[in-house]
Amino acid sequence: MAVISYREALNQAMREEMERDPNVFVMGEEVGHYNGAYKVTQGLLQRFSERRIVDAPIAEMGFAGIGVGAAMVGLRPIIEFMTFNFSLVAIDQIVNNAAKIFQMSGGQYNIPIVFRGPSGPAVQVGSQHSQALESYYAHVPGLKVVMPSTALDAKGLLKSAIRDDNPVVFMEGETLYNTTWEVPDSASGDDLIPIGVADIKRVGKDITLIAWSKMVWTCLDAAKQLAEEGIECEVVDPRTLRPLDVETLAASVNKTGRCVIVEIGWPVAGFGAEVAYQMQRHCMDALDAPIERVTSDDVPMPYAKNLEDEVQPQVKDIVAAVKRALYLE
């Protein structure tokens, strides 16, 4: 076991999977000579050469399409978007090709591809670069959507994503790259984490907080603060939005009787709404209060730092939602 960063965990996952399978390759903007815009591909060019670490031009639609084609003929591409905001110009390749070819070809072509890159607001990068787009992709049948919150989950889930025979949208937390976590050695063989399995990040009895990616950390902070007031929050991280581990989430809500869903995306048609639907569907008789959602405000991200912070879910917002759900307001 070693404590490593989220960035290092992703790097290890790609390195180990490339060692394991010669069909795996990485393509994206500045992934090679510049070692990645966020240094996630650090050192991979030296190890695997330009044949497998491919610097692409600024043309997301193009290299995403090349990735889909490569996957059709048996390679296992990892397509890096500098940020998922830029995936919007490639979304036709992801939604209309990657997600549908297996079904539309009658099962003749499966698409073992990973689209990965940072996602969610960072710090003062403007409206167009501060979006949480997981709800877009989680909407699409044929895609898997993975959103790890810790280095441990990042490594284990990226390895599973690379080995998966279907397209996986792997969204990394842009502000999580420097966070650290204890991660088992690959030699131990137990560093794989299956897609579609939620993880309880903190055990509690009074209320369930459901969050993914960066919001798991915010929820853990809120839980710590609430614990001082005697409120024990259970923080559950689905880790994968599609497929969603409804069983684990519902078991927790059935235990606590209350649920707050926290996401950094916008409120309308956000993925949390689907989670809320599933929870009321499966936990009806256990609920003591309406399910609460905490989201970013329903506005494009402002640039000013103070406003940028206010728009996003903060500890105080989660604390307030928890107290509403507990009728403690």
Next chain:
Amino acid sequence: MAQILGLPKLSPTMEEGVLVRWTRKEGDKVSPGDLIAEVETDKANMDFNVEDEGVLLKLLVKEGDTVKLGAPVAIIGKAGEDVSALVEQAKQAGAAAPAPAAVAAPKPVASAAAPTEPKITAPAQAKAPATPPPSPRPAASGARPAAREPQIAQAPTAKLLASPLAKTLAIELGLDLRTIQGSGPGGRIVERDVRQAADGVGSSSTTGNGHASDAATAEAATGHADEAAAPTQALAVRHARQLVPDAAGDFEDLPASNMRKRIAARLTEAKRDIPHFYLMRKLDAAPLLAFRARLNELLGDRGKVSVNDLVIKAVALALRRVPECNASWEGDVIRYYHRVHVGVAVAIEDGLVTPVVRDADQKGIGAIAAEVKDLAERAKKRGLKGHEITGSTFTVSNLGMLGIERFTAILNPPEAGILAIGATVDEPVVVKDQVVPGKRLTVTMSCDHRVIDGALGARWLQAFAELFEKPESLAL
């Protein structure tokens, strides 16, 4: 913002109430839990505590008025607010009974809208007033209907509101939600209310309300000035009801009080729907009278035990011996109760109530005597709380002190049995072929034949008779 206060549900079965007395006047500042009025319900005079902070801007009903559940009674808000629009709204709502939910339960709507209001108008401004809103004009100025908290019409308030968990728990714990007051928005019963009720804290709604009404009770008990005023006032109001003489003067119509209406409805239903049958048994009362005399001698001036108290204890123990009679008909099941709660019919002015001695089988005779005394006294002052008059599993009705030798009582649903106690009578009895003076008391058991058959009822009366005639066993 000013809002209309509707008449809350203060007893499990109330549909309307008489506003007996305002304890606060227009212009008074009130905080959550404050007593603002006393309301005569079908069961008892209940406290009306507010849930909101503010100033009582307008009292919409006069003392003595009958008000439908949920109908507007007052307007609360900030000092100096213009309430003319609300008064108009209240008038219309009052005219259209039952009152619309939006008026009857303003709280959920208001509280749901309040937290999101800043978001609707201008989030940036509201949250960081020092900085001008940077959001693009279209977003800031207008069409963001999705962010608006919808004002959803509420269901009629007469409906019992409880969270799904509260309902599940109530079933598991065998509690009647109608006897529990909710502390959630709009009076929703939530988990903590059910747990509190299960812990025997009772139905005194929120902590705030609970404290307030406890305090009120304490005041009444200690003879606070309010206490003297309350019954007088209630009396005055009742007498103020209009007598409607017939033109010829042959009779007069006295409008039925809530309690009379309730008694009429319940007893008609009970006598019509329950197949009653009656078992009578004459008992030797001499040992019990001697036992009672001995107990009172021992008690001295620390209290007094009545025949009725001993009967309550004997009934409770007999139900333990023959638990099949501690039951109720529930349509497709017979419910057998694990605990023995004995109701005691108490006559009060204009009606009767049945306060409950809980777990009477486990209480000592002295404790039962003290409890019955307290309950009966408060019943006469209409000071009983909802949980004190509900939940009995068997009832005792005694008219012996009024000289009635025997009578048959109507069952008190959902109970399957009620025992009517007659007077102790001196009469000649035959002991060892000799006629000697004796003391006899006749009891009559009314049974619900759907639950209790003749032989079973007789077996219960046998157990009761053994306890009654060998009263030392009541102390075991």
